[in-house]
Amino acid sequence: MNSDMNNDTSSETNGETSSPVKTVYPAMRECAAEAARIAGHVPAVRLPDPTPSADWDVRALANHLVLHTSHGLEHRARRTEMPETLTARDFTTDADWPQRYRVALDRAVTAWADPTVWEGEIGEGAGATPAASVGTLMTLEMALHGWELARATGQEFRLSEESAAFVLGVVEEYAEMYRKYDGFADPVAVPATAGTFGRALAASGRDPEWAA
Numbered sequence: 001m002n003s004d005m006n007n008d009t010s011s012e013t014n015g016e017t018s019s020p021v022k023t024v025y026p027a028m029r030e031c032a033a034e035a036a037r038i039a040g041h042v043p044a045v046r047l048p049d050p051t052p053s054a055d056w057d058v059r060a061l062a063n064h065l066v067l068h069t070s071h072g073l074e075h076r077a078r079r080t081e082m083p084e085t086l087t088a089r090d091f092t093t094d095a096d097w098p099q100r101y102r103v104a105l106d107r108a109v110t111a112w113a114d115p116t117v118w119e120g121e122i123g124e125g126a127g128a129t130p131a132a133s134v135g136t137l138m139t140l141e142m143a144l145h146g147w148e149l150a151r152a153t154g155q156e157f158r159l160s161e162e163s164a165a166f167v168l169g170v171v172e173e174y175a176e177m178y179r180k181y182d183g184f185a186d187p188v189a190v191p192a193t194a195g196t197f198g199r200a201l202a203a204s205g206r207d208p209e210w211a212a
Helices: 025-039 058-078 097-111 131-152 161-180 196-203
Strands: 011-013 016-018
Touching: 025 058, 025 097, 025 131, 025 161, 058 097, 058 131, 131 161, 131 196, 161 196
Parallel strands: none
Antiparallel strands: 011 016
């Protein structure tokens, strides 16, 4: 999470501010459920395989997802630091890592169900970021990296049209910032018939048709 990610993601409708619990949390919950489902169908033999992230194989991608979207997400909600025992761990060495991921992810998402978690900032000093921005960008992480894990292992990452539209909106809002820090590549051209989530992937520099 970067200190420049300090946008207020709440929106105003008819003069009233919509709570992120209503505008962001449903997408977080759906993306988390889908990421957990995809992880549950990753065969151990696929861990060395390539992924749409050129620098990561399936093992590295899975570890990134587990660390940041479950443990990291919960620690951010609780405003606590992750212990080094987690940041240095290879979660995929545990045969039941997908089940452990699901449990940790459920715990993290449940923590964000509390409206007060979305208030204020997370972090201190120059690294402080509005909690609503953190929750929004972590939801984006689940969607984009969850899709990468799915593509790398021959699965399909499925989102409702509402959540896909949310992801597209976040990508469009933060694309310039992500490219500044090499988080996104240049946009990928897609046909006019591309679906909403496909457009979100393309806008983030990911090829929706990528195949190993």
